[in-house]
Amino acid sequence: MNEKLKPVHVIGAGLAGSEAAWALANAGVPVILHEMRPVVKTDAHHTADFAELVCSNSFRSDDSETSAVGVLHEEMRRMGSIVMRAAMGAQVPAGGALAVDRDGFSAEVTRALTSHPLITIELGEVSGIPPEDWDSVIVATGPLTSDALARAIRRPHGRGRTRLFRRHRAHHLSRNRGYVGLLVPVAL
Amino acid sequence: MSVCWFQSRYDKEGPGGTGKDYINCPMNRDEYNAFIDALIAGEKTDFKEWEASTPYFDGCLPIEVMAERGPETLRHGPMKPRGLTNAHKPDEKAYAVVQLRQDNALGTLYNMVGFQTKLRHAEQTRIFRTIPGLRNAEFARLGGLHRNTFLNSPRLLDPLMRLRSMPRLRFAGQITGVEGYVESAAMGMLAGRFAAAERLGQTPQMPPRTTAMGALLAHITGEANAETFQPMNVNFGLFPPVEVPPGPDGRKARGRDKVPARKRAYTARALRDMDQWLSPGSKAAE
Structure with missing residues (x-):
C-alpha cells in the first residue's frame, strides 16, 4: 500500500518537524524530511542533529496532575511522541522538571528518524514556496524561518483580496525575540 | 562548593x-x-x-x-x-x-x-563570575538572542492547521505561535496526524477541546484574538471550565485546597478524554 502513497514533505527537523515525520511514518505514510543543516547553518544551532535544543535543556514540569505542561507531556506519551521517548532516555536530575542531556536527546531523535524505513532525509534548504507537485507539505521551520519563505507565505493572498490583505498585512507575520545559547558554567 | x-x-x-x-x-x-x-x-x-x-x-x-x-x-x-x-x-x-x-x-x-x-x-x-561560587567558573557557551518569527495563525490557519489560502501547506511548531519546546513538538504531532489521515483517505479527527493538545490547537487556530496574537505556552486558562468533584470525604475543596483540586480536575478530564480519543473503538481511530 505504501508504494502507492505519495510522500508528505516535512520541512524542518526540529522538535515539531521530527514529531510530524514520526507520526506520518508510523501511520504508514512515506515522508521526505527536509533539513537545511548542516548545508545552511544558523546562528542558533551548534550541531547537525535533529531536534537540537538551542536554549534550556528542560521540558519543564513533568507533573501530569497539577501542571498544564505536565499533562501535555503525558498526552504526548500516550500518542507515541518520539520527543518524549527520547527525553526519558536522556533524562538528567532536575527535581519536578523533565530535563535532558541535550546531545543524547538529539542523537536519539536523529537515530530514530533516519532509521525509519518510511522516512527519507533530504539535506538542503527549501526556499520560497514549495514546488507545486508537493501536494501535502508540513512547514515546521521554526523561529528562524527564512525571509524567502516568510514572504512566500504572504504572497498567495494575492489578487482579488488585495484590500483585505493590505489592511491586515502587518498582522500576518510577527516577530518577537527568542533566546539561544544559555550559559553553561563548568568546573565550579 | x-x-x-x-x-x-x-x-x-x-x-x-x-x-x-x-x-x-x-x-x-x-x-x-x-x-x-x-x-x-x-x-x-x-x-x-x-x-x-x-x-x-x-x-x-x-x-x-x-x-x-x-x-x-x-x-x-x-x-x-x-x-x-x-x-x-x-x-x-x-x-x-x-x-x-x-x-x-x-x-x-x-x-x-x-x-x-x-x-x-x-x-x-x-x-x-561575580556570582558567589562562580568566581572560577568557565563558560562553555554564552547567551544570545535570535529572531522569533511566527504566523498570525488565528487568521491564517484553518482548524486543521492548513494555510487557508494554500491548503496544501500545513504549519507546525513555533512558527504557529506556540511557545516552548513541548508545545512545538505537540503541534508537530497533530500536523503529522492530520496530514497522515488526509493521505490515507480518512477524515482527520481533532483532539478533544478538553485535552491540552486540543486546548492549544483551538487557541492558535481561531480562539485567540488575532489582533493581539502573541506566542502562548500551554496553561489551564486555555482549558474549558471544569466541574471540581468533591474530595474523598465527600466535601468540596475549600481555601488553599481549591486551586490544586481544580488543576487535578482539568488534568484528569484531559487524560480521560485523550484515552477516549485514542481508543481503537472511537471515531478518531477508524
Missing part, C-alpha cells in the same frame, strides 16, 4: 530527581544590589535591524531587561530564594539565589536557570 549547595526547590524529588538536583548560589543584599547594577550598566550586544520593531515575549525576558524594570524584579523571578535553605548557613536566609541545572548526563555542565541575556559575551563572563 564551600559557598553553593545542592538542593531542589522545596526539596521536590520529581520523577527523575533526588531532591538535591540544583546547585544554588546564594547572594546577600549587597551582593544582589551590586549584581543588578552590573547588569544594568553592562554593555549589550548591538541592536540588530530586526529588533527595532520587535517586542519582547514577556515570559522570557533577558535578565538585564528584568533588572531595568526594577531592582526587585529578578529576586521575585528567576533568582527567587524561596524553598531553599543554605546548607552552609542554615540560619541565614539568602536574599537571592542563582540556580544551576545539570545539562549533560555526566554532570559536568550546568546551565543558569532563567538566565537569558543579550549582554556582550565578555560582559557575561565578567559579571557572572
Whole structure:
C-alpha cells in the first residue's frame, strides 16, 4: 500500500518537524524530511542533529496532575511522541522538571528518524514556496524561518483580496525575540 | 562548593530527581544590589535591524531587561530564594539565589536557570563570575538572542492547521505561535496526524477541546484574538471550565485546597478524554 502513497514533505527537523515525520511514518505514510543543516547553518544551532535544543535543556514540569505542561507531556506519551521517548532516555536530575542531556536527546531523535524505513532525509534548504507537485507539505521551520519563505507565505493572498490583505498585512507575520545559547558554567 | 549547595526547590524529588538536583548560589543584599547594577550598566550586544520593531515575549525576558524594570524584579523571578535553605548557613536566609541545572548526563555542565541575556559575551563572563561560587567558573557557551518569527495563525490557519489560502501547506511548531519546546513538538504531532489521515483517505479527527493538545490547537487556530496574537505556552486558562468533584470525604475543596483540586480536575478530564480519543473503538481511530 505504501508504494502507492505519495510522500508528505516535512520541512524542518526540529522538535515539531521530527514529531510530524514520526507520526506520518508510523501511520504508514512515506515522508521526505527536509533539513537545511548542516548545508545552511544558523546562528542558533551548534550541531547537525535533529531536534537540537538551542536554549534550556528542560521540558519543564513533568507533573501530569497539577501542571498544564505536565499533562501535555503525558498526552504526548500516550500518542507515541518520539520527543518524549527520547527525553526519558536522556533524562538528567532536575527535581519536578523533565530535563535532558541535550546531545543524547538529539542523537536519539536523529537515530530514530533516519532509521525509519518510511522516512527519507533530504539535506538542503527549501526556499520560497514549495514546488507545486508537493501536494501535502508540513512547514515546521521554526523561529528562524527564512525571509524567502516568510514572504512566500504572504504572497498567495494575492489578487482579488488585495484590500483585505493590505489592511491586515502587518498582522500576518510577527516577530518577537527568542533566546539561544544559555550559559553553561563548568568546573565550579 | 564551600559557598553553593545542592538542593531542589522545596526539596521536590520529581520523577527523575533526588531532591538535591540544583546547585544554588546564594547572594546577600549587597551582593544582589551590586549584581543588578552590573547588569544594568553592562554593555549589550548591538541592536540588530530586526529588533527595532520587535517586542519582547514577556515570559522570557533577558535578565538585564528584568533588572531595568526594577531592582526587585529578578529576586521575585528567576533568582527567587524561596524553598531553599543554605546548607552552609542554615540560619541565614539568602536574599537571592542563582540556580544551576545539570545539562549533560555526566554532570559536568550546568546551565543558569532563567538566565537569558543579550549582554556582550565578555560582559557575561565578567559579571557572572561575580556570582558567589562562580568566581572560577568557565563558560562553555554564552547567551544570545535570535529572531522569533511566527504566523498570525488565528487568521491564517484553518482548524486543521492548513494555510487557508494554500491548503496544501500545513504549519507546525513555533512558527504557529506556540511557545516552548513541548508545545512545538505537540503541534508537530497533530500536523503529522492530520496530514497522515488526509493521505490515507480518512477524515482527520481533532483532539478533544478538553485535552491540552486540543486546548492549544483551538487557541492558535481561531480562539485567540488575532489582533493581539502573541506566542502562548500551554496553561489551564486555555482549558474549558471544569466541574471540581468533591474530595474523598465527600466535601468540596475549600481555601488553599481549591486551586490544586481544580488543576487535578482539568488534568484528569484531559487524560480521560485523550484515552477516549485514542481508543481503537472511537471515531478518531477508524
